[in-house]
Amino acid sequence: MKLISNILIIVSIISIIKNYKNNILILLSLELLFIALSLIFLESGLYLDDFEGIISSIFIICLTATESALGLTILILASKNTVMTK
Numbered sequence: 001m002k003l004i005s006n007i008l009i010i011v012s013i014i015s016i017i018k019n020y021k022n023n024i025l026i027l028l029s030l031e032l033l034f035i036a037l038s039l040i041f042l043e044s045g046l047y048l049d050d051f052e053g054i055i056s057s058i059f060i061i062c063l064t065a066t067e068s069a070l071g072l073t074i075l076i077l078a079s080k081n082t083v084m085t086k
Helices: 002-019 022-050 052-083
Strands: none
Touching: 002 022, 022 052
């Protein structure tokens, strides 16, 4: 699981660096980074047999959900301003 988390972190950081002009892709990369951090906290919580890692993981997942909602709202508002809809 550490390998998967490390790969996700590296991919998300590279994606943030490459797509610094596209805000939506940066938000997606940040979500990927938060998911990787959540996996790390889950793994440490299960390995050490405590609930702090699991609670931190749940908090990170909630934070990622609100970030997704904010990004979707920004995307909808941007598309309404640029595309003529009937």
